[in-house]
Amino acid sequence: MxxxxxxxxxxxxxxxxxxxxxxxxxxxxxxxxxxxxIEEILAFGNDDDRKRWSTMRLGYIPVQGSPELRDAIAGSYEAIAPDDVLCFAGAQEGIFCAMHALLEPGDDAVVLVPGYQSAESLPAALANVRAVSLEYRDGWHLDLARVEAALGPKTKLLAVNFPNNPTGCIPDRATFDALVGLCRARGTYLLSDEVYRGIELDRAKQLPQAADLYERALSLNVVSKAYGLAGLRVGWIATRERALIERMTKLKHYLSICNAAPSELLATIAIRARxxxxxxxxxxxxxxxxxxxxxxxxxxxxxxxxxxxxxxxxxxxxxxxxxxxxxxxxxxxxxxxxxxxxxxxxxxxxxxxxxxxxxxxxxxxxxxxxxxxxxxxxxx
Ligand SMILES: Cc1ncc(COP(=O)(O)O)c(C=O)c1O
Known part of the structure; x- marks a missing residue:
C-alpha cells in the first residue's frame, strides 16, 4: 500500500x-x-568518466540505479552485491520506501529520539511506534536495556541512526553488535541510517555497516552528508533481502522513478574516490x-x-x-x-x-x- x-x-x-x-x-x-x-568531482574521475560526462544523453536511466553506481556502492561494503542495492533520490526517498515496504497497520516499530523526523513520523503513520530516548550524561548514550525493553517478541522494525542527527552519538561496537543480536533473535528488520558515517575523527569509533553484519538489515546512505554532495540527491539502501529490494522498487515507481543521470555519474565518481x-x-x-x-x-x-x-x-x-x-x-x-x-x-x-x-x-x-x-x- x-x-x-x-x-x-x-x-x-x-x-x-x-x-x-x-x-x-x-x-x-x-x-x-x-x-x-562539478569540476572538483570530475577531477577525481578518469578520462573516460569526463568523456561520459560531456557526451551523456539526458534520458531515463535504470530505476534501480545505473550498474556503475551500484557497482561502486557495493564496493564500499563487504557483503553486498550490486543487486543488493537500490538507489533513491536522496536518503529521504529511501526512508519513505523502506517504511512503506516494511510496515503495515498492526505492526510494531521501535525508533530512537531525538532523530531525523521521517524515521519516526512515517512508521507512526503506518504502524505502532515505541520510541527510546538517547540519554545525555557528559555526552549522548544509548541504553541497550531500554531498547530491549521496547522490543516485543514480534517487533517488525528497529530504526537507528549513528552517527546520530542531531547528537553525533555513536554507541560502541559491542552495543551495536548487541542491537543486531536483539534484532536477529526476533527476526526484526534493522533500518540503519548511516548517512554521517565516514568522517569520524576517532576512526576506532566508526561502526560497521549494518547490511554487512545482518541479513535483515537495511543500510541507508546518501552522498549528501559525509560526502558533501547534497545537491546530487543520490541515496541508496543496501540489503541482502532481495524481496525488499523488489517491494521498494515498486514503491519508487510512484515517486522519482529513477535518479538524474548526471547526478548518478558524479555520485559514482565520488563514491569511488570516497x-x-x-x-x-x-x-x-x-x-x-x-x-x-x-x-x-x-x-x-x-x-x-x-x-x-x-x-x-x-x-x-x-x-x-x-x-x-x-x-x-x-x-x-x-x-x-x-x-x-x-x-x-x-x-x-x-x-x-x-x-x-x-x-x-x-x-x-x-x-x-x-x-x-x-x-x-x-x-x-
Ligand atoms: C539522519 C538523516 N537521514 C536522512 C536524511 C535525508 O537525507 P537527504 O536530504 O539526502 O535525503 C537526513 C537529512 O538531514 C538525515 O539527517
Whole structure:
C-alpha cells in the first residue's frame, strides 16, 4: 500500500529551515559537509568518466540505479552485491520506501529520539511506534536495556541512526553488535541510517555497516552528508533481502522513478574516490571542532557543550533564561546566525531534553559565523 493510514504531521525541521536556510547570513546548523563543484568531482574521475560526462544523453536511466553506481556502492561494503542495492533520490526517498515496504497497520516499530523526523513520523503513520530516548550524561548514550525493553517478541522494525542527527552519538561496537543480536533473535528488520558515517575523527569509533553484519538489515546512505554532495540527491539502501529490494522498487515507481543521470555519474565518481573525499571533510571537522571548543569555553555560562562521537552536528544546551526558540529567533534576526532549535526534534513518543539546539561543523570556515555569534552574545 502507498499512502499512510494516518496523516503525516508537518516535518518540523524542514518547515523551520525551508526559508531560513537560504536567507540566513551565517548558516551554523547545516547538517552536511562542505559541498564540491562539478569540476572538483570530475577531477577525481578518469578520462573516460569526463568523456561520459560531456557526451551523456539526458534520458531515463535504470530505476534501480545505473550498474556503475551500484557497482561502486557495493564496493564500499563487504557483503553486498550490486543487486543488493537500490538507489533513491536522496536518503529521504529511501526512508519513505523502506517504511512503506516494511510496515503495515498492526505492526510494531521501535525508533530512537531525538532523530531525523521521517524515521519516526512515517512508521507512526503506518504502524505502532515505541520510541527510546538517547540519554545525555557528559555526552549522548544509548541504553541497550531500554531498547530491549521496547522490543516485543514480534517487533517488525528497529530504526537507528549513528552517527546520530542531531547528537553525533555513536554507541560502541559491542552495543551495536548487541542491537543486531536483539534484532536477529526476533527476526526484526534493522533500518540503519548511516548517512554521517565516514568522517569520524576517532576512526576506532566508526561502526560497521549494518547490511554487512545482518541479513535483515537495511543500510541507508546518501552522498549528501559525509560526502558533501547534497545537491546530487543520490541515496541508496543496501540489503541482502532481495524481496525488499523488489517491494521498494515498486514503491519508487510512484515517486522519482529513477535518479538524474548526471547526478548518478558524479555520485559514482565520488563514491569511488570516497577515501579522498572523506579525508578532506574530516580535515574540515578537525579544524572546526577546536573553534567550537574555544567558542563554548568563552561562553561557558550560557551553554553546555560536549564532544560528539562522529558526524558533523552536535546538540548542545542553551542555559540562558529565554526559551531556546526565542533565543534562536533573536540570534537570527539580530545577527543573521542560524541555529536549529531543539523543538524541531520534539517527539510525541518520547522525551527530548529541552533547551538544546543543533549546531553544524561540516562546512569550511565557520569562523565568520562564530564571530557574528560572539558579537551578538557580547551585545546581549
Ligand atoms: C539522519 C538523516 N537521514 C536522512 C536524511 C535525508 O537525507 P537527504 O536530504 O539526502 O535525503 C537526513 C537529512 O538531514 C538525515 O539527517
Amino acid at each position: 502507498i499512502g499512510s493510514p494516518r496523516p503525516l504531521p508537518d516535518f518540523a525541521l524542514e518547515v523551520y529551515l525551508e526559508r531560513r536556510e537560504f536567507e540566513a547570513r551565517y548558516d551554523l546548523c547545516g547538517s552536511d559537509c562542505e559541498s564540491w563543484s 577515501a579522498a573525499i572523506f579525508e578532506r571533510n574530516r580535515a574540515i571537522v578537525a579544524c572546526n571542532l577546536p573553534l567550537l571548543d574555544d567558542f563554548f569555553a568563552r561562553h561557558a555560562g550560557r551553554f553546555e557543550w560536549y564532544h560528539p562521537d562522529g558526524g558533523c552536528v552536535a546538540f548542545p544546551r542553551y542555559t540562558g533564561a529565554a526559551s531556546v526558540d526565542a533565543f534562536c529567533e533573536d540570534l537570527l534576526e539580530r545577527a543573521g546566525v542560524l541555529l536549529l532549535p531543539g523543538s524541531t526534534f520534539e517527539s510525541p513518543h518520547a522525551a527530548v531534553p529541552h533547551g538544546r539546539f543543533r549546531i553544524g561543523f561540516g562546512r569550511a570556515s565557520i569562523e565568520p559565523h562564530l564571530r557574528a555569534f560572539d558579537r551578538y552574545l557580547e551585545s546581549a
